[in-house]
Amino acid sequence: MPDFALLISPAAGAAYFADVREVALAEIAGLAGVEVGDIETRGGMEFLRLTCAETRITDLLRLSFAQGVFQIEEGKWAPVEGGAGFLLHEDFVSGEKYRGKTNEMLTRMLINLALQEADTGAAKPRLLDPMCGRGTSLFWAMRFGLSATGIEQDGAALNEIRRGLKKWTKLHRQKHKLVEGWVQKSNKKGVGKYLDFMAEGQVARVITGDTVNARDLVGRRPFDLLVTDIPYGVQHMGGADGARSPLATIEAAAPGWAACLAPGGVMAIAFNSYIPKRARMEAAFEGLDLQVLKRNVAHRMSESILRDVLLLRKNR
Ligand SMILES: C[S@@+](CC[C@H](N)C(=O)[O-])C[C@H]1O[C@@H](n2cnc3c(N)ncnc32)[C@H](O)[C@@H]1O
Incomplete structure (x- = not known):
């Protein structure tokens, strides 16, 4: 099999901090058909050496930390042309900046982990983010x-997302459709109101509502992936009950989240493992198959945030 060197994005440090190498190795570990070697430094850049079939290149470049790939033949490094094959322009995800936005690289990693581990047999997996904020995971999807x-x-999210999408589609002259409606009877609080954004054959839907009622809000058709970044109990001030820890919300929402998932479907949940501890998070999902x-x-983000990811697969 050919030898390759995968360039670790210099920007990965802003997502994974001092733990970049460990996170990169853990993310790539789930990619079938790739034999991972050492990390090598050249010209101040870090490369992950590996061997794999050429057909794996697209998936390699989809990894959150990947910047580019070189093929190595008789000691000579040649950049491999072609990219990750993502749809839409890259600033579709990174263009809008707002308070509480989840890091785009982390979001990309959560989707990769969930895709690697999911076993639903779906030709086109569907993703649910039950605490989607302003939609980073939906746009990545x-x-x-x-x-x-x-x-x-947060009822304000829908309007902000619509405003951002209108601005972005105009700037990029992107063909699209924006449709609004209700998944249940209309009401003054806006609960059940949705916004659909359609482009490039995909649709992203944002629904206003409490994640505890996820099952009623999203309908019966199961999802293959559930990807979310829950409140960190620090800057977002916690869960729906006003408490600092989001645990009570997660405990109340867990049965509904599990019910939304197809057999073999995977949840990738990013959380601050200081609030709540991993054991409490795992316990919240016990007994749900x-x-x-x-x-x-x-990876450590700051003194008060040690970000972790809980990965769960629904039994088949
Ligand atoms: C860390 S933020 C997610 C940010 C999002 N990934 C983004 O990049 O825009 C967590 C989100 O969970 C939402 N949230 C908290 N409790 C919720 C609940 N009970 N139901 C639905 N959303 C909730 C918060 O309003 C916040 O937007």
Whole structure:
């Protein structure tokens, strides 16, 4: 099999901090057919050496930390042309900046982990983000060629997303459709109101509502992936009950989240493992026919945030 060197994006440090190498190795570990070697430094850049079939290049370049790939033949490095094959322009995800936005690289990694571990047999997996904020995961999903649905309790999110999309589609002259409606009877609080964004054959839907009612909001058709970044109990001030820890919300929402998932479907949940501790998170999903998957991508963001990812697969 050919030898390759995968360039670790210099920007990965802003997502994974001092733990970049460990996170990169843990993310690539789930990619079938890739034999991972050492990390090598050249010209101040870090490369991950590996061997794989050429058909794996697209998936390699989809990894969150990947910047580019070189093929190595008789000691000579040649950049491999072609890219990750993502749809839409890259600033579709990174263009809008706002308070509480999830890091785009982390979001990309969560989708990769969930795709690697999912076993639903779906030709075109569907993604649910039950705490979607302003839609980073939904927009990433569209770039991956997946359709996605999000739930967000903050009623202001829908208008802000619509405004951002109108601005972005105008700037990029992107063909699209924006449709609004209700998944349940209209009401003054806006609960159940949705916004659909359609482009490049994908659709992202954002629904206003409480994630505890996820099952009623999203309908019966199961999802293959559930990807979310829950409140960190620090800057977002926690869950729906006003408490600092989001645990009570997660405990209340867990049965509904599990019910939204198809057999073989995977949840990738990013959380601050100081609030709540990993054991409490795992316990919240016990008895729901889910299996905890061992993939360690934990990384320290600050003194008060040690970000971890809980990966769970629904039994078949
Ligand atoms: C860390 S933020 C997610 C940010 C999002 N990934 C983004 O990049 O825009 C967590 C989100 O969960 C939402 N949230 C908290 N409790 C919720 C609940 N009970 N139901 C629905 N959303 C909730 C918060 O309003 C917040 O937008």
